[in-house]
Amino acid sequence: MRWHSAWERALAALILLGTLATPLVISWGGQDHFRLPKQLLLVALAIICTAVAAMGLVLRKLEWPLDLRLPLAIAAAGLGWGVVSGIASTNRALSIQALLWGASVAALFLVMAFALRVASVTMLAVALFIPGLINASLLLLQAFEIWNPWTFDAGMPRRLMRNALLGNPNDVGAYLGVLTLFAIALLLTTKRWPYALVAATTGAALVATETLTAIVALSAALIVMLIIRMPRIGVAVGVIAPLLVLTALLLYPATGVRVRALERSARAGMWGEVMSARLPAFVAAWEMFRDHPLLGVGPGCFKFHYMSYYAEIERRYPRLLVNAPKGTIFVQTHNDQLQLLAEIGLPGYLLVIAGIGVLAMRAFRRSRGVARLLAIPLATLVLVMMLASFSMQLAAPVWTCIVLGGGCLAWSDSDVA
Numbered sequence: 001m002r003w004h005s006a007w008e009r010a011l012a013a014l015i016l017l018g019t020l021a022t023p024l025v026i027s028w029g030g031q032d033h034f035r036l037p038k039q040l041l042l043v044a045l046a047i048i049c050t051a052v053a054a055m056g057l058v059l060r061k062l063e064w065p066l067d068l069r070l071p072l073a074i075a076a077a078g079l080g081w082g083v084v085s086g087i088a089s090t091n092r093a094l095s096i097q098a099l100l101w102g103a104s105v106a107a108l109f110l111v112m113a114f115a116l117r118v119a120s121v122t123m124l125a126v127a128l129f130i131p132g133l134i135n136a137s138l139l140l141l142q143a144f145e146i147w148n149p150w151t152f153d154a155g156m157p158r159r160l161m162r163n164a165l166l167g168n169p170n171d172v173g174a175y176l177g178v179l180t181l182f183a184i185a186l187l188l189t190t191k192r193w194p195y196a197l198v199a200a201t202t203g204a205a206l207v208a209t210e211t212l213t214a215i216v217a218l219s220a221a222l223i224v225m226l227i228i229r230m231p232r233i234g235v236a237v238g239v240i241a242p243l244l245v246l247t248a249l250l251l252y253p254a255t256g257v258r259v260r261a262l263e264r265s266a267r268a269g270m271w272g273e274v275m276s277a278r279l280p281a282f283v284a285a286w287e288m289f290r291d292h293p294l295l296g297v298g299p300g301c302f303k304f305h306y307m308s309y310y311a312e313i314e315r316r317y318p319r320l321l322v323n324a325p326k327g328t329i330f331v332q333t334h335n336d337q338l339q340l341l342a343e344i345g346l347p348g349y350l351l352v353i354a355g356i357g358v359l360a361m362r363a364f365r366r367s368r369g370v371a372r373l374l375a376i377p378l379a380t381l382v383l384v385m386m387l388a389s390f391s392m393q394l395a396a397p398v399w400t401c402i403v404l405g406g407g408c409l410a411w412s413d414s415d416v417a
Helices: 006-021 035-058 066-087 091-114 121-143 170-188 193-209 213-227 231-251 253-267 279-291 302-316 336-365 370-385 394-409
Strands: none
Touching: 006 035, 006 121, 006 394, 035 302, 035 394, 066 170, 066 336, 066 394, 121 170, 121 193, 121 213, 121 336, 121 394, 170 193, 170 213, 170 370, 193 213, 213 370, 213 394, 231 370, 231 394, 253 336, 279 336, 302 394, 336 370, 336 394
């Protein structure tokens, strides 16, 4: 086995530290107790890790692996295109903020793909599951009204009181969906019962969040995983799984109420309610893309242009806004794929999808191990979540996704947990 330098071990330690801390860090002061502290930590760790990696490469203490040249090229091209789009942006201040976030995520992903060659699957699993179980346990305590550390305004819907240490049940759902997928992949490859306990806990907490997007995304990813593991059975399950998932959602009281409400709204043509009141944001993002298909309106500039586009949509497509709430200002599209198209245009969007595709393709180069089983389902889960949420702009889900993606690129066929 190759001896690892102190530089490599330092990078791995930073990644494991971030994996432990990011889902747990909160602020007791200020208006944003949950999301902002995590985002600041992610950006800070990205700067530190990038600086350490750059110094190591310059001093020739580190050597960039040849098999990571393609991810590096795609990340560099994506960042370069984002800069070009930012230069053409109508609000460069917002674009600089968005570019800092995108560059931080891309840099961390590359560093993780390099540094996790030092860390075993077990080490990363421990770093992921400790904060995951803390958040899942807290959410279950909130869901069963046993204990809740936070005080909420009177009249707050019960679902919104299930926020664990992440601030919003949708944030928690996206985060727990990724962890549950990883736990199931480890269970299938190692047959070790503790991973079944982890999967059961995080999966139960995911259902308790009532986050339909994350539940559907995890279901799709598990079908893909089953097809990889047992192709014939997986295909059969893939055919009947949508009915099974729908039945399970209907039988569970909380999600059953939401699904039935969506069905009634669809029958009545109340598409604003069917789309969880997000239809104006979806249409606005699509119209921005149609007007700026090459460069987009600029990174981070969806919110800057939303109201002007909403006024135009209200005039041109009034039927689309029937039963949709008026006066709501969307800061995010709630659809990462549409927001990418709107903000950085088609070339930028395709580069992001290519980056996810590199992760999926890596599975075809593995003969066994958790990386082969996890890579394509993880890419599937990310793509599905991006269709109806902005989870890729939230630190805890993003860190969990990229650290597992980096692990899939780093681990060898022989790596087990």
